[in-house]
Amino acid sequence: MSDAPKKLHIKTYGCQMNVYDSERMAEAMGTQGYVLTDDPAEADMVLLNTCHIREKAAEKVYSDLGRLRPFKEAKPGLKIGVAGCVAQAEGEEIMRRMPLVDLVVGSQNYHRLPEMVAATARGERPVDTEFPVEDKFDKLPERPATGRPTAFLTVQEGCDKFCAFCVVPYTRGAEVSRPVARILAEAGKLVAKGVKEITLLGQNVNGYHGEGADGVWGLGRLVRELARIEGLERIRYTTSHPNDMADDLIEAHGAEPKLMPYLHLPVQSGADRILKLMNRHHTAAEYLRLIERIRAARPDILLSSDFIAGFPGETEQDHRDTLALIEEVGFGAAFSFKYSPRPGTPAAERAGVDPEVADRRLHELQALITRLQHESQAAMVGREVGVLFEKPGRLPGQWVGKSDYLQAVHVTSETPLQGALAKVRITASGPNSLAGVLL
Numbered sequence: 254m255s256d257a258p259k260k261l262h263i264k265t266y267g268c269q270m271n272v273y274d275s276e277r278m279a280e281a282m283g284t285q286g287y288v289l290t291d292d293p294a295e296a297d298m299v300l301l302n303t304c305h306i307r308e309k310a311a312e313k314v315y316s317d318l319g320r321l322r323p324f325k326e327a328k329p330g331l332k333i334g335v336a337g338c339v340a341q342a343e344g345e346e347i348m349r350r351m352p353l354v355d356l357v358v359g360s361q362n363y364h365r366l367p368e369m370v371a372a373t374a375r376g377e378r379p380v381d382t383e384f385p386v387e388d389k390f391d392k393l394p395e396r397p398a399t400g401r402p403t404a405f406l407t408v409q410e411g412c413d414k415f416c417a418f419c420v421v422p423y424t425r426g427a428e429v430s431r432p433v434a435r436i437l438a439e440a441g442k443l444v445a446k447g448v449k450e451i452t453l454l455g456q457n458v459n460g461y462h463g464e465g466a467d468g469v470w471g472l473g474r475l476v477r478e479l480a481r482i483e484g485l486e487r488i489r490y491t492t493s494h495p496n497d498m499a500d501d502l503i504e505a506h507g508a509e510p511k512l513m514p515y516l517h518l519p520v521q522s523g524a525d526r527i528l529k530l531m532n533r534h535h536t537a538a539e540y541l542r543l544i545e546r547i548r549a550a551r552p553d554i555l556l557s558s559d560f561i562a563g564f565p566g567e568t569e570q571d572h573r574d575t576l577a578l579i580e581e582v583g584f585g586a587a588f589s590f591k592y593s594p595r596p597g598t599p600a601a602e603r604a605g606v607d608p609e610v611a612d613r614r615l616h617e618l619q620a621l622i623t624r625l626q627h628e629s630q631a632a633m634v635g636r637e638v639g640v641l642f643e644k645p646g647r648l649p650g651q652w653v654g655k656s657d658y659l660q661a662v663h664v665t666s667e668t669p670l671q672g673a674l675a676k677v678r679i680t681a682s683g684p685n686s687l688a689g690v691l692l
């Protein structure tokens with residue numbers, strides 16, 4: 254037997270929380286002697302970190318598992334694990350449908366991964382989808398330096414909102430906030446390793462209510478405390494619910510220069526009837542009023558949202574109301590999805606919209622969003638903006654980074670820019686990125 258390190262291949266589906274979790278799982282397996290590989294063919298273990306938010310994402314997991322069969326046949330010792338929200342929602346079913354799967358680990362149990370892998374070596378097929386009381390991150394090893402200037406940091410998990418279409422309250426469980434001290438410690442260590450930008454993650458991140466030194470802190474207070482860390486230059490957070498935009502968080506957007514002028518604040522629909530059916534607990538007018546208050550605090554903020562096309566009961570007028578709201582807010586970015594019924598959610602019981610109508614509405618949403626995105630990018634030309642450079646671009650001498658407003662920016666420079674935060678004058682706007690020159 255050789256002592257060569259074992260190789261782990263992780264495929265990540267879905268949201269940024271999964272990206273963060275995959276990194277932490279890689280670190281947990283690193284303590285067991287595993288190193289990462291991009292190539293499943295050379296892996297000793299393959300982990301699929303899955304997403305259950307829409308049907309397509311969940312079904313992809315089963316087809317990808319099928320595609321791993323030849324690898325397992327070629328290398329019988331290959332271990333295959335399913336993690337994340339599909340694991341959480343249908344762990345037993347995965348084990349039944351897919352005999353090649355060796356372990357299933359739900360979204361709250363990653364700290365147990367090493368012992369579960371050890372169990373597979375004894376021929377067991379462990380499934381752990383419990384919601385434990387302890388903080389899984391507490392049990393995971395310290396994060397190594399990645400060389401990247403940006404990092405995610407999970408501050409909150411789970412959701413208590415129960416939007417009628419959404420599986421998150423079931424797959425990620427009730428809202429749990431990590432204590433302030435742990436978050437500050439993790440942030441401090443990231444900054445010491447060269448991180449300049451931290452994105453705070455949570456399924457309902459602005460619902461953060463963590464234990465601080467003097468009682469419970471909201472996200473606004475946490476942001477202000479993080480901003481005191483020297484060397485940390487930029488703070489972002491995602492994803493937020495309109496009803497949890499507390500006054501002090503809105504104020505922080507005006508008062509705290511490290512808090513970047515970009516906010517993803519999903520509204521889902523512009524029609525009050527649909528918002529009600531979605532169990533969103535706010536109207537379109539209340540959302541617009543909230544946007545006004547946020548813009549009063551930070552006039553240049555770039556706003557982004559998610560929209561669902563063809564939610565059960567959506568009429569043509571409701572759809573037009575959504576288009577009108579998108580136009581009125583003038584989102585600089587947004588995502589739109591065709592409604593996908595999720596088993597166990599209230600909306601899945603209701604009669605759906607004709608799929609062709611839903612497709613057409615989705616295209617109309619996307620066309621409008623694309624136009625607004627281009628307009629907001631074009632408005633950047635001639636302006637000066639901060640850019641944090643993340644990596645070399647495709648062309649020689651080219652570097653790519655993100656503007657304060659989270660737009661991709663390309664710059665050409667003789668000296669390497671990786672990790673540099675610099676002022677750039679925007680000179681051109683392309684379909685999905687901006688070009689600029691260093692000042």
Ligand code: 5AD
Nearest residue numbers: 418419519559560590591592593595
């Ligand atoms: N169908 C379509 N889109 C959905 N989303 C969540 N659940 C569904 C569903 N069942 C969208 C919402 C959410 C985003 C992450 O995914 O817009 O904000």
Ligand code: SF4
Nearest residue numbers: 412414415416419421
């Ligand atoms: Fe899902 Fe977001 Fe609604 Fe929570 S607030 S139920 S995560 S869509």
